[in-house]
Amino acid sequence: xxxxxxxxxxxxxxxxxxxxxxxxxxxxxxxxxxxxxxxxxxxxxxxxxxxxxxxxxxxxxxxxxxxxxxxxxxxxxxxxxxxxxxxxxxxxxxxxxxxxxxxxxxxxxxxxxxxxxxxxxxxxxxxxxxxxxxxxxxxxxxxxxxxxxxxxxxxxxxxxxxxxxxxxxxxxxxxxxxxxxxxxxxxxxxxxxxxxxxxxxxxxxxxxxxxxxxxxxxxxxxxxxxxxxxxxxxxxxxxxxxxxxxxxxxxxxxxxxxxxxxxxxxxxxxxxxxxxxxxxxxxxxxxxxxxxxxxxxxxx
Amino acid sequence: xxxxxxxxxxxxxxxxxxxxxxxxxxxxxxxxxxxxxxxxxxxxxxxxxxxxxxxxxxxxxxxxxxxxxxxxxxxxxxxxxxxxxxxxxxxxxxxxxxxxxxxxxxxxxxxxxxxxxxxxxxxxxxxxxxxxxxxxxxxxxxxxxxxxxxxxxxxxxxxxxxxxxxxxxxxxxxxxxxxxxxxxxxxxxxxxxxxxxxxxxxxxxxxxxxxxxxxxxxxxxxxxxxxxxxxxxxxxxxxxxxxxxxxxxxxxxxxxxxxxxxxxxxxxxxxxxxxxxxxxxxxxxxxxxxxxxxxxxxxxxxxxxxxxxxxxxxxxxxxxxxxxxxxxxxxxxxxxxxxxxxxxxxxxxxxxxxxxxxxxxxxxxxxxxxxxxxxxxxxxxxxxxxxxxxxxxxxxxxxxxxxxxxxxxxxxxxxxxxxxxxxxxxxxxxxxxxxxxxxxxxxxxxxxxxxxxxxxxxxxxxxxxxxxxxxxxxxxxxxxxxxxxxxxxxxxxxxxxxxxxxxxxxxxxxxxxxx
Numbered sequence: 001x002x003x004x005x006x007x008x009x010x011x012x013x014x015x016x017x018x019x020x021x022x023x024x025x026x027x028x029x030x031x032x033x034x035x036x037x038x039x040x041x042x043x044x045x046x047x048x049x050x051x052x053x054x055x056x057x058x059x060x061x062x063x064x065x066x067x068x069x070x071x072x073x074x075x076x077x078x079x080x081x082x083x084x085x086x087x088x089x090x091x092x093x094x095x096x097x098x099x100x101x102x103x104x105x106x107x108x109x110x111x112x113x114x115x116x117x118x119x120x121x122x123x124x125x126x127x128x129x130x131x132x133x134x135x136x137x138x139x140x141x142x143x144x145x146x147x148x149x150x151x152x153x154x155x156x157x158x159x160x161x162x163x164x165x166x167x168x169x170x171x172x173x174x175x176x177x178x179x180x181x182x183x184x185x186x187x188x189x190x191x192x193x194x195x196x197x198x199x200x201x202x203x204x205x206x207x208x209x210x211x212x213x214x215x216x217x218x219x220x221x222x223x224x225x226x227x228x229x230x231x232x233x234x235x236x237x238x239x240x241x242x243x244x245x246x247x248x249x250x251x252x253x254x255x256x257x258x259x260x261x262x263x264x265x266x267x268x269x270x271x272x273x274x275x276x277x278x279x280x281x282x283x284x285x286x287x288x289x290x291x292x293x294x295x296x297x298x299x300x
Numbered sequence: 301x302x303x304x305x306x307x308x309x310x311x312x313x314x315x316x317x318x319x320x321x322x323x324x325x326x327x328x329x330x331x332x333x334x335x336x337x338x339x340x341x342x343x344x345x346x347x348x349x350x351x352x353x354x355x356x357x358x359x360x361x362x363x364x365x366x367x368x369x370x371x372x373x374x375x376x377x378x379x380x381x382x383x384x385x386x387x388x389x390x391x392x393x394x395x396x397x398x399x400x401x402x403x404x405x406x407x408x409x410x411x412x413x414x415x416x417x418x419x420x421x422x423x424x425x426x427x428x429x430x431x432x433x434x435x436x437x438x439x440x441x442x443x444x445x446x447x448x449x450x451x452x453x454x455x456x457x458x459x460x461x462x463x464x465x466x467x468x469x470x471x472x473x474x475x476x477x478x479x480x481x482x483x484x485x486x487x488x489x490x491x492x493x494x495x496x497x498x499x500x501x502x503x504x505x506x507x508x509x510x511x512x513x514x515x516x517x518x519x520x521x522x523x524x525x526x527x528x529x530x531x532x533x534x535x536x537x538x539x540x541x542x543x544x545x546x547x548x549x550x551x552x553x554x555x556x557x558x559x560x561x562x563x564x565x566x567x568x569x570x571x572x573x574x575x576x577x578x579x580x581x582x583x584x585x586x587x588x589x590x591x592x593x594x595x596x597x598x599x600x601x602x603x604x605x606x607x608x609x610x611x612x613x614x615x616x617x618x619x620x621x622x623x624x625x626x627x628x629x630x631x632x633x634x635x636x637x638x639x640x641x642x643x644x645x646x647x648x649x650x651x652x653x654x655x656x657x658x659x660x661x662x663x664x665x666x667x668x669x670x671x672x673x674x675x676x677x678x679x680x681x682x683x684x685x686x687x688x689x690x691x692x693x694x695x696x697x698x699x700x701x702x703x704x705x706x707x708x709x710x711x712x713x714x715x716x717x718x719x720x721x722x723x724x725x726x727x728x729x730x731x732x733x734x735x736x737x738x739x740x741x742x743x744x745x746x747x748x749x750x751x752x753x754x755x756x757x758x759x760x761x762x763x764x765x766x767x768x769x770x771x772x773x774x775x776x777x778x779x780x781x782x783x784x785x786x787x788x789x790x791x792x793x794x795x796x797x798x799x800x801x802x803x804x805x806x807x808x809x810x811x812x813x814x815x
Contacts (some may be wrong), residue, residue: 045423059761129579130582152573164429242576243576243770243775244771246771247771264414
């Protein structure tokens, strides 16, 4: 009763949630119903109602695909590397930036490292290809000036995943620091002062004050990231992929592109998308439970 | 911190403001056009940009002076919607799925993956009767071979109108100044070609004392790199009917020999070692920007443009098109594309298909041909003593602009390349005419020309040229795997569903050739 009264009293404030709610219903929940085409032989012109139901045929197709193991392994490995190396990178950078006392310097650095985020992968991919080129590339010029052999990085399968992870970090690290810096701005400066009085060094302060203050933010972002475990960003990999590195670089998303857009197999690709979503759901629920138990932080 | 967020919000607002401003502008532009000529028929056309700089750089193609002239001459209120060259297929898919179609729609042929279901479901007019009734000239002037193509008609029923592909194959481009400097003969066979490339590499034809020449360059997925496949008659995306079967060239035994040649070229660094990851712009930059490439392959219809572009980096550069290397059968040349060029379908949503047909029929009038060849009077040509004095394009910008009327607006009808009087007056016309002659005298036919993708290839794209084969070929050429791994690939390919692909392709071939 009391709760109802509260809602009623503040209805103008609560009504502000409506556009967001509508957005999610219209553009997130209703389209879920479209996933039904994963169980059909969908034809654009017959529509959802007119297409024939085929059960799990498309899922069976996916698991029978001879390279399925390869694309799954590549997807998981690249995602894992991104999680292990790419995820902590902005945290470290944010902590470092937080320690910078000269405001002008800090602001300049921040602006400069944000910039790559606004470039599309087509451009960054071009930069990567040029930088690693054996003829003109800066990396190989450096290698050869130190007397090493030139290496054709983009044609060597063993380098592909590292290139993906490193170029991803380069592009997104600055952008990723924003949230952490915002969280750090909220830390009470008195804590640092007290620690200093107690004789804690800089490093000790980071371990005992900064990191615990960041932990809730880190956990939320980590959980969200795990939910997208199988989404690697198609563009980046597609641009750098070539036949010689397919064995380490072909992922689920590039496969979807090949069969879906080039082969117009909407049902099949929806089935693959569903597979990815279900895996993502299991991972996020599982990780959330673990995090709840261990750190007390959780998404819901 | 707050300050940063505030500033970022400000940027967003500004960006949205700019976007809104843009969309408003284009909106009012089309309104104006619509209102201006309400009494003349309105025809909305969706055209691929073909990557032409003049077209893609236009702020509003419907306000362009050439489009305005086209409206005036054809007495049709043409309204153009551009489809970007890069995303043509995707965009087409979306348009067909959404049902938001213009009066005339460019497609990749009625048997293409994206258009075939639309044809099956009656999204396009069947044109036989309409053509006879409203545009009989189209039937007469367009060669029967084009109407018969499976990109245009199915069992005698016509679903689209074909434009003509005057040039069907690429040709070899060579730096003639390099040939002359090293006193080399024009090569003919594969061995002679290899010898020429070797000389390019070792004898410093650009004379800067460094071994920085790239004898031959190519692009990702062997694009514009197939001169040696052609020598063995195994152009990778072609098909061959042999032993009562239609098989893809990429599994034929000759393919192994061809790959052997590429492997050797790659090892000796006669073939650009970066070609497997090379995008068009990097390829361009090496040939034109750096002028370091000795040989490549491309369209024979504008060697003049190539030459002027290479000359921007090396003023002494001279180009020439030469016959492609000949193989064991004494013939050569790159793959011949379909004789069908642009394909135009008329969606059922068009309530006046006759107006669209009449507009297309206009292309075969002298008036239309004159406009498409020579452009605008006063701007592109003048008339002296009743004779047309055409201002032939000299700069790259001029050539780009010229392509607006020579290529882009020419939806159907004979090519300007066929107009000899026009061609003769061009700067470096001998270069172009030579290129066209070389192209006409060579080239490899595919027995699977205009064939829709066999169903198994659709559901198993990994069996197509750009997947399993490309992976194998790339590894063989770069020396990561021995040449003999090709045999294993063929065996594997057949086992994984390739036999089914061959069966389906053979059925299509038999059905088509027994009628």
